[in-house]
Amino acid sequence: MNPQNPSSSITHPRGTRARVLLSSVFGPYAQDDEFGSRAINPMELYHNQVTRAQGAFSLRMFHRSWGIMMIQSNISAPCTLLDFPTREAFARELTSHEYEIVGISSIIVNIGKVREMCRMVRKLSPHSTIIVGGHVTAIPGIEHMVDADHYVRGEGISWMRRYLGEDDSAPIKHPAIVSGIQTRAMGMRLPERRGSTAATIIPSVGCPMGCSFCTTSSFFGGKGNFHNFYETGDELFDIMEGFETSLGVQTFFIMDENFLLHRKRALQLLERMKAGRKSWGMAVFASANAIKSYSMQELVELGISWVWMGLESPHSVYSKLKGTDTRELTHEMRSHGIRVQGSTIIGLEHHTPANITGEIEHACSHETDFHQFMLYTPVPGTPLYREMKDQGRLLDAVDFADIHGQFKFNFQHAAISREDSKRFLDWAFWHDFEANGPSLYRMCQTMLQGWRRYRDYPDPRVRERFEREMQKLRTGYNAALWAMEHQFRSVNRSVSEKIQALRKEVESESGFFARLSARAVGPLLLWTSRREERRLAKGKTYEPPTFLERTNWAST
Ligand code: B12
Ligand code: SF4
Numbered sequence: 001m002n003p004q005n006p007s008s009s010i011t012h013p014r015g016t017r018a019r020v021l022l023s024s025v026f027g028p029y030a031q032d033d034e035f036g037s038r039a040i041n042p043m044e045l046y047h048n049q050v051t052r053a054q055g056a057f058s059l060r061m062f063h064r065s066w067g068i069m070m071i072q073s074n075i076s077a078p079c080t081l082l083d084f085p086t087r088e089a090f091a092r093e094l095t096s097h098e099y100e101i102v103g104i105s106s107i108i109v110n111i112g113k114v115r116e117m118c119r120m121v122r123k124l125s126p127h128s129t130i131i132v133g134g135h136v137t138a139i140p141g142i143e144h145m146v147d148a149d150h151y152v153r154g155e156g157i158s159w160m161r162r163y164l165g166e167d168d169s170a171p172i173k174h175p176a177i178v179s180g181i182q183t184r185a186m187g188m189r190l191p192e193r194r195g196s197t198a199a200t201i202i203p204s205v206g207c208p209m210g211c212s213f214c215t216t217s218s219f220f221g222g223k224g225n226f227h228n229f230y231e232t233g234d235e236l237f238d239i240m241e242g243f244e245t246s247l248g249v250q251t252f253f254i255m256d257e258n259f260l261l262h263r264k265r266a267l268q269l270l271e272r273m274k275a276g277r278k279s280w281g282m283a284v285f286a287s288a289n290a291i292k293s294y295s296m297q298e299l300v301e302l303g304i305s306w307v308w309m310g311l312e313s314p315h316s317v318y319s320k321l322k323g324t325d326t327r328e329l330t331h332e333m334r335s336h337g338i339r340v341q342g343s344t345i346i347g348l349e350h351h352t353p354a355n356i357t358g359e360i361e362h363a364c365s366h367e368t369d370f371h372q373f374m375l376y377t378p379v380p381g382t383p384l385y386r387e388m389k390d391q392g393r394l395l396d397a398v399d400f401a402d403i404h405g406q407f408k409f410n411f412q413h414a415a416i417s418r419e420d421s422k423r424f425l426d427w428a429f430w431h432d433f434e435a436n437g438p439s440l441y442r443m444c445q446t447m448l449q450g451w452r453r454y455r456d457y458p459d460p461r462v463r464e465r466f467e468r469e470m471q472k473l474r475t476g477y478n479a480a481l482w483a484m485e486h487q488f489r490s491v492n493r494s495v496s497e498k499i500q501a502l503r504k505e506v507e508s509e510s511g512f513f514a515r516l517s518a519r520a521v522g523p524l525l526l527w528t529s530r531r532e533e534r535r536l537a538k539g540k541t542y543e544p545p546t547f548l549e550r551t552n553w554a555s556t
Contacts, residue, residue, distance in 0.1 A: 010150070012129065015165040016077045018100035021128075023082040024065040025106050025113035026090055030541035036112035036401030043084065043544050049406055050341070050372045050439075053429035056187055056532035057438035057484065059370075061180035062544035066202060066255065067134055067156060068105045070229075072551055073175040074157045077101075077164050083547040090117060093548070094124040102128045103160070104148070106136040108380060111400045115146045122147060133159070135219055138381025139400065154220055155205060155227045172229040174201065174239045176246055179253040181544065185440060186480060186525050187532030195248030198283065200255050203236060203265070204228045207257035209287060212383040213345075216257055219381060226257070233268025240280065250468070251281040251305070260286035260304075263293060270302045279464040281305040288326050296336045300454065300462055305469075307333060308341040308372075311363055330366045337450010337466060339443055342368035346425050347376040352415040360428045364435050369442040373428040374405040375421055376413075437495040441484050444477050445502055448509070474510040475517045478503060482522030483529055 012018045026035075030042035042048055044060055051058040065083050072081045082093055094102070102121050106114045114136055121130050133152035136142065142151055152159045158168040177200040183190040190196075206216060210223025220227050230236050243249055260266055273280060283306035291299070291307065311326045330340045344363040351359060363371065378385040378394065380403075388394050393412040403410045409421040416424065436442060451470040457463050481503040488496035507514045 010163065011165045012101060012163055014100055016075070018077050018164065019098060020075065020077050020079040020101045020103060020164075021082065021093060021097075021099040022068040022072055022079060022103045022105065023090060023093075023117070024068065024084060025104070025110040025117065026085050026087045028086075028543050030543060034112070035116055036110055036399070038109075038401060038407075039541070040406060041109060041401075041404060042541060044542065046370070047542075049374065050370050052406075053426070053433045054438055055536060056487075056529040057185065057440055059183070059185050059439065060542060061183040062542075063180060063200075064177060064547065065105055066177060066200060068103065069175045069177060070172070070202065071103070071157050071160050072549070073173045074170075075160055075164055076166060076552055078552045078554065079550070080553070081547070081549045081551075083549075084544040085546050087116070087120070089546050089548075091120060091124055094121060094128075099125055099128050101131060101163075103131040103133060105134040106132065107134060108136050108139055109401050109404045111136050111139060111142070111145065114148075118147045131160075131163075135215060135381070138215070138219055138379070140380060157229075174229075176243055178247065182542075184542070186483060187528035187530075187535075188525065195250070197249070198251040198253045198281075199240075199243040199247050199249045200253045201236065201239060201243075203230045203254065203256045203259065203262075205257075208261070209258065210383075212387070213376065213378070215379045215382055218383065222383070228262075231265065233265045233270070233272060236265065236269050237272035237276070241276065241278075244278075244280075250279060250465075252283070254282055254284045257285055258287055258290055259284040260290040260294065263290075266294075266302060267298075270298065273303065273461070274301070274459075277461060279303070279461040279468075281465055281468075284308070288329055291329065291333075296332065299333075299338060300336055300457075301459060303461075303465060304338055305450075305465070306339045306341065308343065311342045311344050311366060311368075327366050330368055334367075334369070334446045335449050336453060337446060337469070339369040339446045340366075341370040341372065342366050343372040343374065344428070345376050346373055346428055347409060347413055347416055347421050349376075349414065351376075351413075353420065356416070356424050357427070360424070360431055363428070364432045367436055367442070369446055370439045371429075371432045371436075373425055373432075375407075375409060375425055377403060377405040377409075378411050379403060434492065434495075437488070437492075437498060438484055440477075440480055441499050441502065444473055444481055444506070447473050447477070448502065448506060452509075470510075473506050474514045476521070478506050478510075478514045479517045479521035479525055481506065482518035483525035486522070486526050487529055 029037050030039055031037050032039050043062055045063060046059040068081055072079050104114055104117050114132055118130055121128050130148040131150045131152060132148040133156045137151045137153045161168040179198045179200040204226055206220025206226030208224050208226050210217050240252055280303045282303045284304060285308045288309055333340050378388040388411045395410055398410040407422060409418045447469045451466045454462050454466045481499055485496050485499040485503060488499060503518060
């Protein structure tokens, strides 16, 4: 029995014959409502917490609920997966089939929706057993807040397998996941061609570094612990090669909190990629000290094209940053064609109204391609939360729906008020945009630097990857640069001039076709961007579509 989950030794009487419905919480999401949706908390990654101040230039896309996709792929019971349902779609599914088990996946902010979904199940499908899983179960006392039968903390595939009487140590089958859906930028939906979007690979959950505020680390066991789905580079290689064929992809979004920390696995993957002549690209999360344990050549040959890295402040105490100058590291990675997504925490213990603008300016001076800002937030389940609770510093009246790091403090900060926390956060996003320009432009800068450096590299896999990126720069991205340059003329002349200089560099490297693309498509993108700005000003929001997928399902 797993001590985190006292219910982990229980099995369902029908075992794998039980019908299972797995669902994410219902939408719409980007609106204020009584179930805990918030307009500032859309179901989007970039527009929620990275490029949200960048208007029409914000990168917009949705991501499926990978946790329940993983569970569905690894159980042999008949199973329906409902992703991003409306309340009506959830009710319809509950009444149109008999489900013995209903599993609801949620994070903390959406507890109000979990409560409502449990109420609906009790009413519409009273014989179903309700299982709640995902980060929401880290809320202390959740058993008294929602009406479910089991609350699954931590890793869910093995729990569900045990519950259905299956072998919980069987190899993990990775579902085919297209990482982003309905991507938009500059008022245009990007075409969803086969292979054009990266595939998501989930090698593990959790992170052994155990930073005190980190919710994913603590949820999967905290310091020193994590859960590996795939131990070796060989296993990862086989999965990636499979998706190269089935999805037609050459890029992968590696959803692992600290992929590069597992050096042996990463280097084994590199060996296989070299032997198999794979010109793959990879977007990864990694801490600065893990990145520093590789040479730039190793990173580039491994296909690392995008790194999400915590920057924090020069005075931070986290061991993942020890001895690393993150500004220098960012600059170096970009000069090797690796896009950097920095992540900065606003409202650390040492921040004061007097020093915080300086710290934000320092963060922006990294000139990352993308920059996430988050409020320092004690989230239920983390060591930081327990510390704040013991010190009596948690603010009682804060709704769980507002504890996500993009609104206001949920604790008493020594020097910064709750109201000011939001002002500083908003200023950080604005300042990064104002000082460094649109992320789309910054990405183009990095891509050009990478191509210039590696176009003649001896390893053809590397040359090919940068050539693929350059091909995008010569065409669509160059047109986007033209549009950004023109849009910024009246907004910020110096940013406009920088974009123009980059466009000219791209054109001098690429000649006629890049110029043609800029002149032919650029004006269209300028028009769609301006139209998008007007739509956004009127309150336009985007919602993900609903997905319904059945497995092991008898057709009658
Ligand atoms: C992809 C992602 C998203 C996607 C949405 C995905 C979706 N469809 O819901 C986007 C980008 C839109 C998003 C948005 C947000 N997210 Co988010 N997101 C992630 C991310 C990066 C990956 C999730 C994932 O797939 N992990 C891998 C899978 C395998 O793990 P898993 O989901 O935890 O599932 C496992 C277990 O939890 C369990 N399980 C899960 N569900 C169920 C259900 C059952 C029945 C059972 C038995 C078990 C079970 O089993 C699974 C396998 O082990 C995580 C970070 C992370 N590393 O996990 C953050 C994370 C989940 N997000 C988080 C947050 C806070 C947000 C936002 C509020 C943005 C913000 N301000 O940070 C918004 C909320 C949007 C909204 N309105 O709901 C937090 C949650 C914190 C918490 N404790 O609740 C996380 C942990 C990031 C972080 N470190 O702060 N997010
Ligand atoms: S290094 Fe990153 S993922 Fe790991 S515990 Fe710290 S914040 Fe979390």
